[in-house]
Amino acid sequence: RKEVEQDPGPFNVPEGATVAFNCTYSNSASQSFFWYRQDCRKEPKLLMSVYSSGNEDGRFTAQLNRASQYISLLIRDSKLSDSATYLCVVIDTGRRALTFGSGTRLQVQP
Amino acid sequence: GAGVSQSPSNKVTEKGKDVELRCDPISGHTALYWYRQSLGQGLEFLIYFQGNSAPDKSGLPSDRFSAERTGGSVSTLTIQRTQQEDSAVYLCASSLHPSAGGSNTQYFGPGTRLTVL
Numbered sequence: 001r002k003e004v005e006q007d008p009g010p011f012n013v014p015e016g017a018t019v020a021f022n023c024t025y026s027n028s029a030s031q032s033f034f035w036y037r038q039d040c041r042k043e044p045k046l047l048m049s050v051y052s053s054g055n056e057d058g059r060f061t062a063q064l065n066r067a068s069q070y071i072s073l074l075i076r077d078s079k080l081s082d083s084a085t086y087l088c089v090v091i092d093t094g095r096r097a098l099t100f101g102s103g104t105r106l107q108v109q110p
Numbered sequence: 111g112a113g114v115s116q117s118p119s120n121k122v123t124e125k126g127k128d129v130e131l132r133c134d135p136i137s138g139h140t141a142l143y144w145y146r147q148s149l150g151q152g153l154e155f156l157i158y159f160q161g162n163s164a165p166d167k168s169g170l171p172s173d174r175f176s177a178e179r180t181g182g183s184v185s186t187l188t189i190q191r192t193q194q195e196d197s198a199v200y201l202c203a204s205s206l207h208p209s210a211g212g213s214n215t216q217y218f219g220p221g222t223r224l225t226v227l
Contacts, residue, residue, distance in 0.1 A: 004152075043201055043218035044153065087152065097143055097169065098203075098216060102152035 003027060006088050006101035014109055017078045021104045023071045023088030032091040033064055035073050037084045038103065044087055047073075078108045112136075114219035116202050122225045123192055131187040131222045135204030142185050143205075143216060144177055146198040153201065159185060192226045199223050 006023045013019050025033075033050035048055065050062040050071050061074040071088055088101035115134045123129050135142050144156040155169035159179040170176070174192075179185040189196055203216040 043220050045218070046215050097155040097158050097166070098145075098153070099155065100145075100153040 002101075003099050004088055004090050004101040006086075006104045008102060008104060010105040010107050012107045012109060013078055015078055015080060017108075018074065018076045019078055019106060020072055020074045021086055021088075021106075023073075023101050023104075025069050025071070025088075025090045025099075027090070027092050028066075028069060030069075030090045030092050033062075033071050034089040034091075034098070035060075035062060035071075036087040036089050036100075038087055039084050044100075047086070075106075078106075080108050080110060082106060083108045114202055114204050114217055116200075116219035116222050118222055119220065120223045120225075122227065124227050125194060126191055128188065128190045129192055129224065131189075131200050131224070133185045133187070133202030133204075133219060135183065135185070135202070136206075136217055137183075139204035139206050139217075140182070141205045141216075142179055143203045144185070144187050145201045145203065147201060147221075148198040156187070156200075189224075192224075194226050197224055197226045 004025050011019055035047040036044040037047045038044040048057050048062050050064045052064050054063045059076045063072045075082055083106055085103040085105045087103045090099045114136055117132045121129055140161050142159045145153040146156055147153045157170055157177045158166040174190045177187045199221040201221045202219045205216045
């Protein structure tokens with residue numbers, strides 16, 4: 001079983017739609033959680049950290065459920081520019097490196 | 111420079127040759143990481159440097175892979191006797207602090223695309 005699992009998609013949604021991605025992680029001792037965004041043939045860039053209390057940044061909302069070991073990302077009012085691959089990322093206790101999911105591809109269509 | 115830089119941006123080599131990939135982290139960042147991303151795959155951790163501490167090499171796939179970081183800044187990833195399965199994008203990242211808390215934001219370089227023929 002992969003340490004971090006994501007639905008690869010693609011998710012094809014129209015502009016203005018709301019879309020949600022989930023991610024599950026296997027290590028219950030995982031400590032920190034992030035969503036990164038990766039555009040085609042570009043490096044990953046931090047989108048947002050994920051906190052237990054949930055956090056929001058504009059149209060983006062991230063949630064963490066430690067009991068069920070999953071993380072979610074909600075994007076409201078999708079824009080064409082949101083088209084990218086969204087990577088779920090976990091840092092395990094005692095490690096420093098990021099463990100990445102394989103990513104969920106989002107395609108927002110006009 | 112403002113961000114992490116890597117060179118070369120693209121490298122094509124023949125099977126069996128050695129290659130060196132370079133990473134210049136953001137100035138002042140104490141932690142440096144190497145990852146690789148194969149086509150259509152997620153990122154795979156390779157090695158981590160933090161200050162003068164011994165590096166975490168737990169992600170290196172074989173003894174053909176090695177890395178060093180001189181003077182706590184620039185890092186070089188070396189792959190000896192390259193194989194076709196080594197073809198991937200090699201990404202370097204740096205962060206200001208090594209803590210595993212939420213403040214540990216890793217900034218990635220643009221990567222080196224390695225193709226082994």
